[in-house]
Amino acid sequence: VEPSPGRLLRAFACLFIRGPHAPYVLGDLEESLQRDVARGVSVRRARVRFLADTLASGTTLLRDGVRRSESAWPGASWIDVKLGWRLLWKTPVLTAVAMLALAIGIPVGLAPLHVIEAVDSAPPVAHAERILGLRFESIGRGGLPATALDLAVWRESLASFESLGAVRQVQRNVASDAGVGSPVPSAEVTASAFAILGTRPLLGRTLSPPDEVQDAEPVVVLSHGLWQSALDGDAGVVGSTIYIGGAPHTVIGVMPAGFNFPVREQLWLPLRDRPASEPGQGVGLFVFGRLADGVGEQAAEAEVAAVHAGMAARFPEPYGGLRTEVVSLTSLVANFPKGGLAAADGIGPLSLLSVLQLMALALLLVACANVGLLIFARTATRAPELAVRGALGASRTRMVSQIVVEALVLALLAAAVGLLLMDALAGTLLGDRNFKRHFGFYCKVQLAGQRCQRLRRGSRNRSRVGGRVAGDSAWVLNP
Amino acid sequence: MENLGSFEQLVLFAVLRLGEGAYGVTIRETLEERTGRSVSSGAIYTALARLEARGLVSSSVGEPIAGRAGRPPKYYRIEAAGARALRASYEDLQALAGGLVGKLTALGAR
Numbered sequence: 338v339e340p341s342p343g344r345l346l347r348a349f350a351c352l353f354i355r356g357p358h359a360p361y362v363l364g365d366l367e368e369s370l371q372r373d374v375a376r377g378v379s380v381r382r383a384r385v386r387f388l389a390d391t392l393a394s395g396t397t398l399l400r401d402g403v404r405r406s407e408s409a410w411p412g413a414s415w416i417d418v419k420l421g422w423r424l425l426w427k428t429p430v431l432t433a434v435a436m437l438a439l440a441i442g443i444p445v446g447l448a449p450l451h452v453i454e455a456v457d458s459a460p461p462v463a464h465a466e467r468i469l470g471l472r473f474e475s476i477g478r479g480g481l482p483a484t485a486l487d488l489a490v491w492r493e494s495l496a497s498f499e500s501l502g503a504v505r506q507v508q509r510n511v512a513s514d515a516g517v518g519s520p521v522p523s524a525e526v527t528a529s530a531f532a533i534l535g536t537r538p539l540l541g542r543t544l545s546p547p548d549e550v551q552d553a554e555p556v557v558v559l560s561h562g563l564w565q566s567a568l569d570g571d572a573g574v575v576g577s578t579i580y581i582g583g584a585p586h587t588v589i590g591v592m593p594a595g596f597n598f599p600v601r602e603q604l605w606l607p608l609r610d611r612p613a614s615e616p617g618q619g620v621g622l623f624v625f626g627r628l629a630d631g632v633g634e635q636a637a638e639a640e641v642a643a644v645h646a647g648m649a650a651r652f653p654e655p656y657g658g659l660r661t662e663v664v665s666l667t668s669l670v671a672n673f674p675k676g677g678l679a680a681a682d683g684i685g686p687l688s689l690l691s692v693l694q695l696m697a698l699a700l701l702l703v704a705c706a707n708v709g710l711l712i713f714a715r716t717a718t719r720a721p722e723l724a725v726r727g728a729l730g731a732s733r734t735r736m737v738s739q740i741v742v743e744a745l746v747l748a749l750l751a752a753a754v755g756l757l758l759m760d761a762l763a764g765t766l767l768g769d770r771n772f773k774r775h776f777g778f779y780c781k782v783q784l785a786g787q788r789c790q791r792l793r794r795g796s797r798n799r800s801r802v803g804g805r806v807a808g809d810s811a812w813v814l815n816p
Numbered sequence: 817m818e819n820l821g822s823f824e825q826l827v828l829f830a831v832l833r834l835g836e837g838a839y840g841v842t843i844r845e846t847l848e849e850r851t852g853r854s855v856s857s858g859a860i861y862t863a864l865a866r867l868e869a870r871g872l873v874s875s876s877v878g879e880p881i882a883g884r885a886g887r888p889p890k891y892y893r894i895e896a897a898g899a900r901a902l903r904a905s906y907e908d909l910q911a912l913a914g915g916l917v918g919k920l921t922a923l924g925a926r
Contacts, residue, residue: 339883347885358861364887365840365857371883372841394858401862 340374342367342387350387353395356402362394417739421746424715431715435708436751442704443755444762449693451763459667461595462534469634470625470669471501471641474662481655482621485610488527491624494644497637498626502530503608504599504670505622511567511604512580521563523581524602525609533627534598540564541575541590548589548607557586558605561594581606599623599670616648617655623669638663708751712744818870818901826851827863828902831873831892839878839889864892872898 342350354362366387373383425432459465471491473481488503495501504526510518531543539561548556557579559568568574578585581604597603613619628637641661649656664675723736820828830846831838840857847855867873873892880888894902 354858358858358865360887361840361890362857362861364884364889365844367885367887368841368881368883368889369844369857372845390856393856394861397856397858397862401858401865 340370340380340383342370342384346384346387346391350391350395353391354398355395356398358398362398366390366394417742418746420739421743424743425747425750428715431711432747435711435747436754438704438708439748439751440755440758442701443752444759446697446701447759448762449690449697451759453690453693459665460534460598462536464535464627465666467628468533468625468666469498469628469637470623470664470666472624472662472664472669473656473659474675475659480662481617481659483624484613484617484619484622485608486612486616486619488622488624489612490648491626491641491644494647495626495637495640497629497632497640499629500529500533501624501626502527502533503622503624504530505608505620506599506602507606509581509604509606510583511563512583518580518583521603522601523604523606524599525606526598527608530598530625533625536592536596536598538590539593540572541588543590543592544605544607549609551609551611553607555581555584555586556589556607557581558590558592559588560592560597560603562597563603564591599666616652625666625669634663708748712747716740818872818897818904820901820905821863823859824863824867825902825905826853827860828867828873828894828898831864831894832899832902836891838893839891841889843892867898868892870897871895872901 341347350363350366351359369390370383370387373386374380378386460468462468471487472483473487475481483503485503488501491498492501504524507523507525508520509523511521512518526544528544528546528549531538537543538558541558543558544556547553559574564570564574568577568579571577574588574591577588579588580586586606592605598605608622610619610622628634641663645656645659645661649659662675664673667673668675726736826847827843830843830850833846834842840860843860844855844857847853847860864873864875868875872895874895875890875892878889878891880886
């Protein structure tokens with residue numbers, strides 16, 4: 338049997354390779370495949386080469402066709418683009434109105450996705466997807482907060498997690514130099530939390546297990562922001578004393594800028610909860626951990642379910658009607674459903690996200706329909722011009738493609754304006770200043786410029802010599 | 817004087833080497849075997865079409881051969897103007913490059 342590229346590949350090649358050289362290139366591709374196989378290359382490998390050559394040849398021919406303005410696809414040409422550009426200036430009012438409609442419609446259409454992406458993103462730490470939270474969930478009647486006792490049980494029985502930690506959000510007054518206290522969002526965390534997140538301190542050290550002992554010396558780790566605002570970025574802050582909740586605390590470390598775990602906290606105190614004697618007693622905690630190497634999320638879920646079954650058998654109250662859910666860190670802290678905000682209930686089978694997005698897209702559709710109508714009206718006024726062209730021998734395809742390309746010029750331009758506007762809006766609304774104040778640690782606005790900055794930030798390993806670090810400092814992550 | 821790009825020179829030398837049997841597949845294989853470069857058929861045809869438009873090569877569609885799904889090959893031949901241009905380019909290169917290989921080796925090229 339003669340080897341062949343297969344029907345699908347052949348059809349793709351015929352579609353993708355266009356222009357005057359197409360028959361020869363296609364013939365060459367077939368022959369090359371035959372020769373490869375005859376040479377002893379496997380049919381599979383030869384087909385991969387066939388596909389690679391199809392893609393490379395197709396793009397080369399297309400580029401060549403465009404460059405010599407003799408398009409590979411019949412009908413349209415560069416002249417249409419030029420005509421479309423000229424038409425923009427000939428009907429300035431229509432251009433302005435259409436641009437306005439799309440420049441507003443596109444950002445509105447994109448906004449829900451942007452907001453949700455920004456809120457529902459993993460914290461900026463190494464391998465954040467391997468950090469998972471544990472919580473009790475029941476269908477219908479809400480969950481039960483995990484406590485220090487649950488943490489102790491899980492620590493003892495779960496092998497799927499490298500280590501487990503817990504955090505609780507609290508408010509603490511921090512006294513300034515003038516002696517005036519102001520409430521600061523704070524967190525009580527286990528020492529293990531810092532190791533799980535993998536973020537190293539900018540100055541000093543993070544919490545360690547001895548700090549968790551009940552009567553140990555009161556210590557605190559500060560955020561970069563608090564260090565700058567309350568202590569004026571004093572380089573010798575480690576070892577000094579600040580008053581938190583009226584009690585003196587020794588500063589043992591400062592975290593890098595941007596670290597506000599779990600959401601927007603400014604200082605970290607050791608969590609000194611002792612496991613209660615009865616399950617279900619004690620103050621609620623967010624419990625989370627990093628998966629052990631080689632353990633997948635499903636394996637962890639299976640183990641967690643088994644441990645829960647054991648707990649429920651021993652203590653039907655309160656564990657009986659519950660199950661332990663393994664969720665992302667974001668879902669845990671923000672109390673999103675398992676699977677993130679996108680899985681939040683909306684109307685019927687649609688999630689909240691899709692409902693919002695559909696509404697926004699409907700608005701974009703209205704804008705598009707209006708622009709379409711305007712272009713239709715403009716085209717109608719050109720009936721005499723088109724009639725003359727038809728009489729001179731222009732084909733229907735030629736005229737239709739001209740109108741389409743002209744509209745495309747307008748649309749592309751308007752889309753570019755809309756996207757730039759979106760970028761600027763997202764930068765101001767969702768950017769560092771306002772949005773981050775509320776969503777802090779989790780806010781990750783994915784825009785071109787900021788993404789680049791993030792990458793640059795990642796590649797640069799900042800030294801931490803000297804106390805003062807420029808405002809927007811790097812994340813110092815463990816390797 | 818006709819100027820030739822480096823890829824055009826490579827393609828012309830391949831056509832010259834192949835003589836009567838110069839068409840897409842053989843040109844591509846010659847380039848791959850002798851230079852180790854992997855080139856797409858599309859790139860070869862666009863280069864040859866440019867050269868043909870300048871009158872440096874000519875082409876003719878041949879008889880169908882087996883294994884091409886019924887599509888005949890297109891054979892290329894170097895024209896006199898093409899031969900002159902290729903020779904001039906090659907001589908220019910030789911005149912400039914003569915005796916410099918040692919220097920390149922000294923700079924770390926092997």
